[in-house]
Amino acid sequence: MSDGDPILEARSLAVRYPDQRGPLGGVRSWRRAVDDVSxxxxxxxxxxxxxxxxxGKSSTGRAILGLQPQASxxxxxxxxxxxxxRDLLKLPPSGWKAVRRRIALVFQDSGSALNPRLKVWQSVAEPLQIHRLASGxxxxxxxxxLLERVGLxxxxxxxxxxxxxxxxxxxxGIARALGTEPELVVCDEIVSALDVLVQRQVLELLSGLQRERGLSYLFxxxxxxxxxxxxxxxxxxxxGRLAEQGPTAEMFSAPKQEYTRCLLDAVPLI
Amino acid sequence: MAEESLLEIRGLELRAGEEVLVDGVDLDLPRGGSLGLLGQSGSGKTLTALAVLGLLPPGVRRVAGTIRFDGVELSALDEAGLRPFRGGRIALVFQEAMSAFNPVLKLGRQVAEVLELHRRQIDRRGRPPEVLRLFEEVGLKEPERVARSYPHELSGGMLQRCLIAMALAGEPELLIADEPTTALDVTVQARILELVAEIRRRRGLSLLWISHDLGVVARVCGRVAVMRGGRVLEQGEVEQVLRQPAHPYTRELMAAAPRLERSG
Known part of the structure; x- marks a missing residue:
């Protein structure tokens, strides 16, 4: 299998949430957070x-990790x-453990997701222990x-x-995600809270890991x-819908949709 | 002196214990001008701004330097002396609009409190219409509904507008804004930046804008001071600094600043 083959393909993905509930807790109407996304x-x-x-971008990411029960x-x-x-939406609960080894998640405030009472090495060790990849x-x-690889x-x-x-x-957070040797990493707003210089460094780390390990990112x-x-x-x-998709540089030079243009114009450039 | 300084900071030094957090900072902001304080976390930019209003966090103290505002030495005033400046002649807007409001009070009531404190000439009956006028001024479409809302009922962008309305309620001469748009979507951020620029023009407000984002500073400020490790590395007109950055660190920040790489 070579570079460029899809590692993940979404076909008409939809995610819905209960919007209104009836008096007995039954769902009366649904709201679509993600609608027909491929x-x-x-x-x-x-x-x-x-x-x-x-x-709907985070709902999409959550669906990939099996955290969105109402996905179709x-x-x-x-x-x-x-x-x-393998269709992740039809995976039986018993199938998830093997898949979760191959799909990792890093999110915005990975710091607060770390157990504050565990030493950092223990947090990084956890996924390795859960998947019985190393001991002693x-x-x-x-x-x-792993710590060394991420520059710590x-x-x-x-x-x-x-x-x-x-x-x-x-x-x-990245070191912890890398432990199980995932092939796909879902990164949810992971540099949004960081200063620009630190942002650059984290992006460079991710690019380096991609070149070295052939990692795929949903960013x-x-x-x-x-x-x-x-x-x-x-x-x-x-x-909840896809407005436009394509190669980044091409889209940013010639956005086809007014909405993409509007997003691009809003970026404060120097 | 060509221009009268509204805010003048000289030799400001802040410490926590023996640790020097802000080290000999000099800043000038002319009346009606706008100054961006640019730096990464830990550069001392926020502490410098908080020192202006004597709002340093516990454990941080000013060991040297003076802060003058419109000829008054703020650094020599006690709590009572600072009261007319805080939220009155000098307003402060933070990043986290949600935490700046009282969660259990309606927004209209919270803005009215500022009027009660700093605009004594407006009587009780005059306050509600003035609150609505302020909400309108910051571009909130349904001022009555906003006034009746609790903070959690509004979006981040709307809440940031309310915070600006609350800041304007005291009719400030200087607005200090600490990363007020960092947590917002880019399109919302762009609209808030436009709003601030427009309010400045209309009211002749002076602006001290704190940010880690050079692109944002370039959009709202005429002058910029680049900070690192508690010191000002360089300051000048934004255009001048961008054209000819004097310090290597400024060049580094410019290289890391947002850019859109396009093909062709």
């Missing part, structure tokens, strides 16, 4: 999912070595490698999350300037 994440590349708050359509995941794709001295060695001193693993800056905590982000120069492809969402 896209492809090419293997070894990045698809950016951009749009404003409430456009198809979500075909094709890990290396598997014949054909091998476990610690693996954690040290392995000795700092002895410290607690609150002793790290926002950028460093995001690196810890959810509201900031078009971040996406530019980072994601090979971009899909713009508005009101």
């Amino acid at each position: 896209f492809v994440v090419p293997r070894g590349q990045t698809l950016a999912l951009v749009g404003e708050s409430g456009c 359509g198809e979500l075909l995941f094709r890990p290396a070595g598997a014949d054909g794709g 001295a091998g476990l610690r060695r693996r954690v040290d490698e 001193d392995p000795a700092s693993g002895e410290r607690y999350p609150d002793q790290f800056s926002g950028g460093q905590r995001q690196r810890i 959810i982000c509201h900031d078009l300037a971040v996406v530019s120069g980072f994601a090979q492809r971009t899909a713009v969402m508005k009101g």
Whole structure:
């Protein structure tokens, strides 16, 4: 399987939420957060999912991780070595453990997602233990490698999350995600809260990991300037639907939709 | 002196214990002017702004320097002396609009409180119409509905507008804004930046804008001071600094600033 084959393909994905409930708690009406969304994440590349708050981009990301029970359509995941794709929306609960090893999630405030009472190395070790990938001295060695790979001193693993800056905590989140050797990483607004210089460094880290390990990213982000120069492809969402998608540089030079143009014009450039 | 400074900071030094957080900062903001304080987290930009109103967090103290506003040495005033300035002649707008409001009071009531405190000439009956006028001034479409709403009932962008309305209620001469648009969507941010520029023109308001985003500073400010490690590395007209950055750090920030790479 080569670069560019889709590792993930969404076909007419829809996600709905209960909108109004009846007196006995039954759902009276539904609200569609995601409606008829189709896209492809090419293997070894990045698809950016951009749009404003409430456009459905995070609901889409959650559906991929099986966190969105009311999702319909198809979500075909094709890990290396598997014949054909597996539809994540039809996966039985017992099938998720194997898939979750291959799809990792990093989100905006990974810092607050870390258990504050665990030393950082213990947090990074957790997924490795859950999937029985390492134990004993091998476990610690693996954690040290991961911390080092994301640019942190392995000795700092002895410290607690609150002793790290926002950028460093995001690196810890990435180290934790990398442990199970995922093929697809869903990144939900992971650089939005960071200063520009730290943002650049985290993006460079992600690009480096992509080149080195052939990682694929679904990169959810509201900031078009971040996406530019980072994601090979971009899909713009508005009101739960796809407004436009295509190669990033091409779309940003000649947006087909008025809405994309409007988003681009709003970016404060120097 | 060509222009009268509205705000003049000289040799400001702030410490927490022995740690120097702000180290010899000099800043000038002419009346009607706009100054961007640009820096990353930990650069001392927010502490410098908080020092203006004597609102330093516990444990941080000013060990040297003076802060003058319209000829008054703010740094020599006590709490009572600072009261007419805080939220009155000098208003402050923060990033997190949600945490700036009291969650259990309706927004109209909260803006009216500022009028009660700083605009004594407006009597009780005059306050509600003035609140609605302020909400209209910041571009809120249904001022009556907004006045009756609680903070959690509004979107981030609307709440940020309410916060600006509350800041304007005291008829300030200086508006200090600390990253007020960082948490907003780009399109909402662009509209808020336009609003601030428009209010400045209309009211002749002076602006001290704190941000880590050079693109945002370039949109709203005439002058910029670049901060790192508690010091001002360079300051000047935004256009001048962008054309010929004097400090390597400024060049680094420019390289990291938002850009849109387009093909062809």
